[in-house]
Every structure is written in structure tokens, then in C-alpha cells.
Amino acid sequence: MAKLPPYVTLGDRLWTLGYKLLCGLIYLFLIAPILVVIPLSFNAEPYFTFTPEMLHFDPAGYSLRWYRDVLGSEDWLNAFRNSFVIGVFATLIATLLGTVAALGLSNSRMPYRASVMALLLSPMIVPVIISAAGMYFFFSNVGLSQTFPGIILAHAALGTPFVVITVTATLSGFDRSLMRASASLGAPPATTFFQVVVPLIAPGVISGALFAFVTSFDEVVAVLFLSGASQRTVPRQMWSGIREQISPSILAVATLLILLSVLLLATLELLRRRNERLRGLR
């Protein structure tokens, strides 16, 4: 907040200070759990709390043993591989279908727009436990249960709403006269689409794809219901890690995942800036 003008009273100052303190505590609540995990993942002991050695910054209190555990474990490596494979394919399907649908949905001529939109976004609203139960019944009937395609389809369905939302949001700021301008200069529709529309909506499509990827990468309920032993993903592995044999390896994995989300967040921020620049908002 800006510097306070000289006429404010002591009460005002206290009020502002108290308010800042309150906000600080709320930010602490938001971020502390995530920050606490990182140093603890370097714990030399199999404990989930700071040992005296760690508090004295004694190097003996720190080690990379849990990272070695994770990177040396076939289970975890497999889980990472599975998560990436499932995530990439689910993202491809969700992004393709979602982007095409968003092109239709953002057109004012679209009939039944509100109802179609409500239906397409419903996978985000319906509790995953319900969708997963339904998919379990359906996928075991058609032989997709305990297969990679089954999980990929399930994750693609859960990810599409995010693509639809981000791409329609990008298209809502899209100036359609640019398309007419392009056509008036003699470009056929395909050229207009690839040369004019795609570069402008690309940031929205990419952030939608990132959302879809994170949705899949972080999803565990559908995996719990639909996966067999060979389709274990990272969240599934963490789930059983927390439930069964809790070990600090989980904290090492958690730290790696936090790193991943920092990267994602940075990418999104860059995309947002690019989008604003392209649309002349800055």
C-alpha cells in the first residue's frame, strides 16, 4: 500500500498495520505448507519433522537419500513415465476437441449456446467420484478398464472443460473484423485461420493445454477406479504411499512436483503477457 498521508491518526495506523498483518498470516497459511515440504525432503532421518541437526544447519542433518530412493525405485520411475504418457495423450485429445468446440461456442450465431456450454463444462463440476464410478461401470463393459486408453479417455473428458474455458476466454477478446480484413485481402478461409486466428489464440490454447495436462497429472480418483497395477501414476503412487508405508520419499516426490508447478506457473505468466501484448492491452 502507498505511503500514508501525514494526517492519519494513530488509530488509522494501527488499523492498517493490523490489516497488513492479517493478510500476511493468510498468505502464510497459503504458502507455508508448500514451503515446509521442501527442506524436509532433504532430511537425513526418516522423520517428517525438523531434527535438531537440521535446525542448527548441520550438514549431517541433510542428505539426498530420499531423492536417491525415488530415482532408484522402479515403481516411482514407472509412475512418472505413466503419468507423462497418460497426461500427454489426454492433453492432445482434450486440446484438439476443446479448441475446435470453443471456436464454435465463441461465435454469436451458435444455437443453444448456453445449454451446450453448461453440458461441456459439467465434467468440471460433477464430483470426480461420481464420474469415476460411472466410467468404471462403462469401461469394464467395453473392455477399457485397467488399460491405458481407458485412463487417457477418462482424463481427456475431465480436462476438456479447462480448454473450452481458456480458449473461449481468449476468443472473446478476439476482433472478428481481422478475419474479414484477411478475407477482403483475398485469403481463403484456411489461410485466414492459420495465419490470423491461430497465432492470436495460441496463448489461450497453450494455457488450456497446460490446465488439461495438470488435471490429468494430478488426477487420482479415476486412476484409483480404472487402473490396474501396470497403470500406476505418480498421484496413485503417492496415495498408497500416504496410506500405507509413509516415508520421506513422498516429500522428495512432492518437492519435484512443486518444482514442476513453479515451471508451469512461469509458463502461464509468460503466455498471459504475450496475449496481452498481442491484443494491445499493454
Place this chain on the structure above:
Amino acid sequence: MADSTPILGDDGLTLKAKLRQAERRNKLKTFGLTVPLLAFILVTFVFPILLMIARSVDNPVPVRAIPQTLEALQSWTPPTLPAEATYRLFAEELLAADETGDLGRLASRLNYDLPGSRSALTRLGRALRRGAEDGQSYRALFEEVDPRWSEPEIWAGLKALDGRLTGAYYLAATDRTRDVDGDIVLQPENTRIYIGLYLKTLWVSLLVTLFCVLLAYPIAYQLATLPTGRANLLMILVLLPFWTSLLVRTTAWIVLLQSQGVLNDILVALGILDDEGRVQLIYNMTGTIVALTHILLPFMVLPLYSVMKTIPPNYRRAAISMGATPSRAWIDVFFPLTIPGLGAGSVLVFILCIGYYITPALVGGRTGQLISSEIAYHMQSSLNWGLAAALGTILLVGVLALYWIYDRLVGIDNLKMG
């Protein structure tokens, strides 16, 4: 003079008709773009959910396995026992059902309605396979196998199995059952689970929504009033948790809150707690509420922030210039303008909370479980899929009603992420 003859195109159609044609073609083309995704969502999402709803009333086994017994039982009324002919019919149909494996399914089905009755049927099946002794009536055989066959309750239970569709799973999902006369009654108090659990789920969701409002409002206000650069910096503190894996955040809360965890250690080190007096903050309802509030908080901050951002500061300045005190200007001018954001965030958080499974399952212990854990339990452990489907359908109806309200309130289009 205006010419009243319509203008014709080269194909003889009026311009008006041609325009209409073009519009229709455009509409169709636009709609066509959404068809692939619509088809995909219908097949992989809507249809499976309809299948689940169908499961909640589906009752194929009894009418397949013992059709004639069921028909004979329709003319019977308790408290007497059925006629000997019914016993014989039932014995014959049971033997046939044993061949196809339906006897086991029938026993499970009866067991859902009358807990503990499975053994009465399976034992009967074994005895029938051995065959009756000479001259022994079926009734005597039945009663020798299991004394429950001399009570009308189990026969009433069989009678209630009739019909291709059943409401029994919904009765169970609302803590009800049928008594011996077929009337719907509440279950004995010690076996009632679900109504209480639904109420608890609603209560927890309300609490979490309230906590989210209380925590989100101050920081959304700060973010909306700070200069953009610093606001973006602080926004990272909201967005990083939002983008961090759910399981990471849940693990983090376990690390922080468990009795040998970081928070308890700090409290002991500060001398606020004895080493013996460590508080149990996780694996109970407290853990569920704290972790859910943390996970859902960004869903409240973001809509509030975007609404507050659009309120011009001039409104409050105007109010103050006309003599309102700053607090009055805040309460009468600023706060009412934030209500749409407050509503949008609250409904969203409430909807997401009501069906949450992972976090309560991991940090809720025995007392912090919500309705979703029962659905998962019946899906995966007890394998009573009909009951799981009925519980899920009730939850689904509630969520869809809220979704409809949300759509009315803010319009689903206005949902924004990040």
C-alpha cells in the same frame, strides 16, 4: 416510385430467402464445430453417469432366478408362513439357480436388504444339493437348515425382491428399510449412517465455504487495491498452491499437523504445549476442514479479486465526499458491489467441497470422512454397487441443483481460471 417486385438472385430466389439460407448454413457450421466434443463428452462422461444412475435401480437377479417363487409370494401375507407348495417351488428354483451361479448373487442381493441373511440362503443351497430325507417336508428341511426360515421376516424380504427395478438401494441410502408388512420405516438408530453423513457433508462444506470467505476477502481486497506490479507478486502466493498437486498439499498438511509434526513441535518448543499434551490436529474433522479450506481458498480469491478489480475507487471517494465516513462508504458502497463475486466463489467452493474425496480420505481419519468416502467404500470394498450408485445419484442431484443456481447467478461463461 418504389418498385414492389422483389429483387431476385441469379438462381431465382429472393435475396431475403438467400440470406436466410446463408444464415442457416452458418449456424449449422458453427454448431458442427462443437459436435466432436459433444459426442466425446456424451460417450465418455454423460453415458457412464446415466449407466450409474441405471445401476441404482437395476434389480436383474431375483426375477431371473426365482420368478415363480416371487409370483407365489405375492398372494402371501405375513405373519403366517407361506404354503408348502411355495417352499417346494422355491427349493426347485434355488437348485436351478445354483447351477447358473445366481444363488450366490441372490444371496448377496437379499443380504443388502436384510443384513446377515446371506448364510440362510447359501446354507439352504448346500442342503438342497444333498437332497431331502424321505418323507421330510420342505418346510421342516428349511427350518432344520436355518431357524430364520421359520420367521416371516426372511420371506417378506424375498417377496420385496420382486420387480425388474427396485427402490431398495435408495431406501438404504436414506437409512430406511421395509418392515415385515412391506411398509417403509426408518432403520434402528444404531445402523443409521447416511442421512447423518449427508448432513455432515453439507455442514462441513458450509464451514469450509465460510472460512474461505473470511480468509479470501481480505487478501482479494489487498490484491485489488495494490499497484499491479506488487499485486502480481503477491498473486503468486495464491496461484502457486492452486497449481501445486493436490496430493502434495495434502501430504504437506499431514507433515505440518500430525502429533509429531512441525506445528506441534513448534508449540512444544515455545512451551505452549507439554510434550505429552500434543494436540491431534489431523486424522479427524479438524484435519479435513483445514486441508479443504487451504485447497479451495484460491477458488474463492480469484472470483472475488476479479470482481473487486472492476469496482472504480471513485465510487467510494464520491460517497466520502458527500459526507460518509470511510467505514460507511465501505459498508454501503463497496461491499454490496462485491456480492456477485462472493456468491460466485461461495457456490463454486461449496460445489467442489461437497463431492471431495481424496483429501478427506487421507487426512480425515475415522471422524472426518464425507459422503464420497462411503461411495468409494461401496464401489471398491463392499462391492454393493447398487448402493454406491444410489448414494452417488443423490449427491449428483444436489450438485446439479447447485450448478443450475450457479449458472443463474453468474453464468457458467464467467467461470475463470487463473
